[in-house]
Amino acid sequence: MTMSEIDRVQGFTIPSRHVRGRVARLGPVLDEVLSAHAYPPAIERLLAEALMLAALLGTTLKDDAGQMTLQAQTEAGVVSLLVADYKAGAVRGYVQFDADRLAEMGSDPSLFGLFGKGYLAITFDQAASAGAEATRYQGIVPLEGESLGKAAEYYFSQSEQIPSFVQIDVRHGPNGGCIAGGVLIQHLPEGEVGRERLHVRHDHPEWEHVQALASTVKSDELTNPELGLSDIVWRLFHEEEEVRVNDDHVLTRGCRCDLTHIRDVLGRFPADERTDMADEAGNINVDCAFCSRIFPVSLASLTQ
Incomplete structure (x- = not known):
């Protein structure tokens, strides 16, 4: 593996399209988290996806003192609780599930099969800063879609009115380790005085263009540690007028037991x-x- 291209999040913006994005990859850090639990393969994939989503969302926080927490929960599903969070570059997570019921579902259960009618809660804790108090905001949406990434898209659409694209892929590497790759792209309001906000408009030609390009990303690109994260951004958006690569974050395993x-x-x-x-x-x-x-x-x- 090219270690500089794994356990990292690379941020970027496309100014002319009012878009910000993140592309990330987890490897040894992911293995370190999973090795503490000895989960079945289906639960490993679920937690890997949750940790990747936590990394993508958590790195949108303004400073390292903040925390992003992802929680998926249901009362009657095979998985009763899934928690993952991000703080200052560190990710952690765990899953509570019914092993007997999981064994009855086969090797590749769907998200609905695991949770049934569950919900997804995403919480951002912003730390206090000069002249501003600490703030917390949370959105809760039904756990719908084929993956946690698609459920997150629904969260941003409903709770934040921010059109988003999320794709996360997980696979086992040639030496048996787990690799997760993901991309998050969001279309932000222009926010200028006198301009209508994005969520009240009926057409989003800029966003639709970027979303179409983003949807061409391939699983083997996201999970290939030999391919640079900035190279993925270039492959997707090299025809744009300007793409700014910024906000590079190194990821670590984080357990704050003390x-x-x-x-x-x-x-x-x-x-x-x-x-x-x-x-x-x-x-x-x-x-x-x-x-x-x-x-x-x-x-x-x-x-x-």
Whole structure:
């Protein structure tokens, strides 16, 4: 693998079309996340797609102190909960699912087969900055479409009125590792005084042109680590008047488990409640779903 072209997100803009985009690829970081769980192949693909989507959306945040969280949930589906998030270049995620029901579905279940009638929630937490308070905004839409990427397109269309194109592909590499590639393209309002906003117009010729070009991207381009991310942008949009390549982000595995923080949280509980939490050995075992690790914390250490 060409390591400079993997575990990265490359941003770009097409000024004349009022378009911004991201193209990304995950490899070793993806394997590191998946190796902590030993999920079946169908769940691995689902989480890989979610982590890629988190990387594409999270890198649109203005600073590293913000966080983007993706959550897909249902009450009656095979998958009861899927969570992935992005913060400061780090991605993490996990899935809760019914293994027995999954085994009955075959090797390639559909998104509807996994979730049934579920919903997708996308939350952006913007950190406080000079002169501005921290803000949170969230959109929740039905989990519809053939993939999480298409569900995200629906989210931006309904919740943000931003026409978007998302494609994510996942495959196993020649050495057995998992590779995910993705592209996100969005048509933003011009926002000029006196100009109508994009979402109230009935035709979007600029967007339709860019969307048609973006839809020509191939799975083997997105998941080929030998092909540069900027080369994908060039292949898609080289006939445009100007394409600006910017916002290069390196991706890492992120699990924010910290024993000091865990002790601090447990220390806020009354002593009798901490005693109820503890096992026979006098330890409170804190389970991190993101990294599949259990952190034992002794009652004695909390007292000290």
